[in-house]
Amino acid sequence: MLATLTIEGCIGTLTLNRPEARNALSLDLLEELHARVDEVSRRSDVNVIVLTGAGKAFCAGMDLRAVLDAPSLALTLLRSLADLTLKLRALSQVTVARVQGAAIGGGCGLTTVCDFAITHADSKMGFPEVDLGVCPAVVAPWLVRKLGAGRARAVLLRGGLMSGDEALAIGLVTLVTPAPTDLGPATDELVSRLATGGPAALAATKRLLNELDGSLDADIVRKGAELSARVLCTPEAQARLRARLTG
Amino acid sequence: MIGATIERGVATLTLRRAAKRNAMTPELLACLVTSIGQVSSGARAIVLAGEGTVFCAGFDLSLCREHPDGSVMRALLSGLSDVIVALRDQPRPVVMAAHGAAIAGGCALLGAADFVITNDDAKIGYPVARLGVSPAVSAPYLRLLVGDGAARERLLDSRLISGREAAGIGLATQSLASAADVGPAAQATARALANTPVEAISATRAWLHEVEGLGDAPWRALRASLALTGEEEERRMLPKAWTTRPTDSPN
Numbered sequence: 078m079l080a081t082l083t084i085e086g087c088i089g090t091l092t093l094n095r096p097e098a099r100n101a102l103s104l105d106l107l108e109e110l111h112a113r114v115d116e117v118s119r120r121s122d123v124n125v126i127v128l129t130g131a132g133k134a135f136c137a138g139m140d141l142r143a144v145l146d147a148p149s150l151a152l153t154l155l156r157s158l159a160d161l162t163l164k165l166r167a168l169s170q171v172t173v174a175r176v177q178g179a180a181i182g183g184g185c186g187l188t189t190v191c192d193f194a195i196t197h198a199d200s201k202m203g204f205p206e207v208d209l210g211v212c213p214a215v216v217a218p219w220l221v222r223k224l225g226a227g228r229a230r231a232v233l234l235r236g237g238l239m240s241g242d243e244a245l246a247i248g249l250v251t252l253v254t255p256a257p258t259d260l261g262p263a264t265d266e267l268v269s270r271l272a273t274g275g276p277a278a279l280a281a282t283k284r285l286l287n288e289l290d291g292s293l294d295a296d297i298v299r300k301g302a303e304l305s306a307r308v309l310c311t312p313e314a315q316a317r318l319r320a321r322l323t324g
Numbered sequence: 325m326i327g328a329t330i331e332r333g334v335a336t337l338t339l340r341r342a343a344k345r346n347a348m349t350p351e352l353l354a355c356l357v358t359s360i361g362q363v364s365s366g367a368r369a370i371v372l373a374g375e376g377t378v379f380c381a382g383f384d385l386s387l388c389r390e391h392p393d394g395s396v397m398r399a400l401l402s403g404l405s406d407v408i409v410a411l412r413d414q415p416r417p418v419v420m421a422a423h424g425a426a427i428a429g430g431c432a433l434l435g436a437a438d439f440v441i442t443n444d445d446a447k448i449g450y451p452v453a454r455l456g457v458s459p460a461v462s463a464p465y466l467r468l469l470v471g472d473g474a475a476r477e478r479l480l481d482s483r484l485i486s487g488r489e490a491a492g493i494g495l496a497t498q499s500l501a502s503a504a505d506v507g508p509a510a511q512a513t514a515r516a517l518a519n520t521p522v523e524a525i526s527a528t529r530a531w532l533h534e535v536e537g538l539g540d541a542p543w544r545a546l547r548a549s550l551a552l553t554g555e556e557e558e559r560r561m562l563p564k565a566w567t568t569r570p571t572d573s574p575n
């Protein structure tokens with residue numbers, strides 16, 4: 078299974094399970110994530126969900142290898158990511174991304190839609206899309222909501238990656254632990270605290286926040302997928318990707 | 325009034341009225357709009373800087389005093405709005421080197437930037453309500469940068485904040501220890517942007533504008549500022565600009 082769901086008490090753990098590819102988001106992995114998220118959305122006994130990745134890295138980003146051979150796949154892949162972000166955001170449960178190692182591009186986008194994100198000081202996070210000639214249009218609406226437009230602008234236009242400490246400074250993550258080994262205990266502590274909240278109160282609060290910040294506007298995210306796919310198919314992006322992925 | 329150079333893909337536009345702390349006149353603003361149009365197609369990134377000790381001290385109020393009917397104030401507000409719109413609408417990323425001071429209209433300019441570099445001791449803010457002038461024209465952009473709460477504080481309170489505080493609330497991207505380092509840091513940021521794939525940057529920037537969804541807010545904001553110009557309060561309070569100074573002490 079490329080994505081697994083385990084449930085202990087009122088806490089669900091959703092795991093990206095493709096460690097040999099640093100959990101890069103292939104179409105298959107995305108489809109399994111959709112299925113697991115649908116599954117957990119129906120579990121009224123679960124009120125906190127941890128999103129994590131198996132192995133050394135949370136997620137290396139979109140798996141764009143397939144797109145090099147079949148550019149038409151770009152739109153399918155990005156639409157799937159866009160719909161997954163909408164689905165994660167709409168969950169009535171509180172979501173916590175536990176980021177070990179790296180969360181890059183679309184992977185960092187998944188942490189952005191979660192209510193909380195927690196990582197360690199020297200993890201690598203960010204959106205290097207523009208460096209590759211790609212436009213991070215699906216994550217842009219989420220990042221603007223999370224960081225505010227000014228900081229989102231600087232992060233997305235500058236490209237590159239940042240450390241966990243830097244991610245904390247701009248508000249991309251909620252909490253940073255000194256060492257990767259502290260990440261598990263710190264997440265457990267946060268999650269058990271969140272789990273003490275009344276499920277109906279948490280769900281109502283989350284629904285209100287989603288309404289207030291426009292999170293339920295699916296059109297802008299889906300339009301972002303179309304724009305991102307279009308830019309991904311430009312000669313410049315294709316040439317840079319080919320150099321990066323085959324070099 | 326405006327210096328314009330293009331080097332290695334980076335266009336640098338410089339406010340050149342150092343003797344007046346780069347205070348804006350209607351002519352300077354019109355000249356700036358023209359320069360933006362001229363450089364944006366030939367460059368891959370734009371730096372806006374100010375010559376001398378400060379980035380920009382705001383409107384040249386001595387001109388307004390000579391025209392109590394508000395005609396110059398109206399021209400300044402409209403010209404400022406035109407500059408901000410021109411910078412946002414052109415496709416290249418914009419870096420501002422806001423050293424020393426960015427006050428009132430000078431602070432409003434920061435709303436048009438993708439990156440703002442300043443220094444820790446710089447003085448930044450909108451001390452204009454005390455002159456009977458509404459900073460409404462800045463509001464749409466300031467809300468985007470710092471959120472509603474901080475935007476209210478900054479627009480309604482005439483206190484100037486430091487560059488370090490500005491970076492803390494998101495009004496500046498980066499605050500450096502020394503004012504002398506601001507220009508070089510802005511150039512370095514712009515050079516890095518100029519080396520990034522140009523179509524990806526333009527598309528991302530245009531998309532961010534769409535996501536921000538300002539709609540007609542800039543136009544309504546300008547109208548709100550214009551509504552007060554030449555009115556009794558402004559005519560009474562504006563002359564006090566020469567007898568009182570904005571406070572920059574911690575509140």
